[in-house]
Amino acid sequence: MRVGMALMLVVVLAAAGNAAMMMHRVKLQPTPLAKNAGLGGATGFADVDVDKGTVKITVQLAAGTHLPMGSVLEGWVVDAGRKGGPGMSHASEKDQKYGAAFGNEEFATLSRDIPYALSTGILRSRGGSMRTYVGSFKIDNTLGPYNAVVITVESDGNKGAYDPRPGTPVLVGEIAK
Helix, strand or coil, X not given: CHHHHHHHHHHHHHHHHHHHHHEEEEEEEECHHHHHHCCCCCEEEEEEECCCCEXXXXXXXXXXXXXCCCCXXXXXXXXXXXXXXXXXXXXXXXXXXXXXXXXXXXXXXXXXXXXXXXXXXXXXXXXXXXXXXXXXXXCCCCXXXXXXXXXXXXXXXXXXXXXXXXXXXXEEEECCC
């Protein structure tokens, strides 16, 4: 009986250790462009579970600062692409063994060079606070291709014609692999 309980305890502890390894806390740092929006003192973090496809973001603005009028903060998970951007590139060609992406090799080559991003949504003020913004996101897929979390300031407030591309990056943090 004791051996069985000890074995069960080892299995439970191993499972808890694996669960902790899947969750990554990403420290978000201001980009040089954050100063342009008056957000140079902003900080934050994102809890990312790559396997479960979840992201929880918290951003804290510095005392005395606020978002520019009409702007919103939006979260993103991104892949750097081959020409640079936040994080390291993890673009893969393994899924293209039956033909080039977009059905065109030249366009496929160009598309691998640029970063790509997936919006995690607009961050909302927490409890009416004008300094703390939060957001959460879940996708029924892995976040394995993405290697950074980026917070952008969308100067149009994402009103009008929706643009699925990121605005000005103000915070960035790399997802540990």
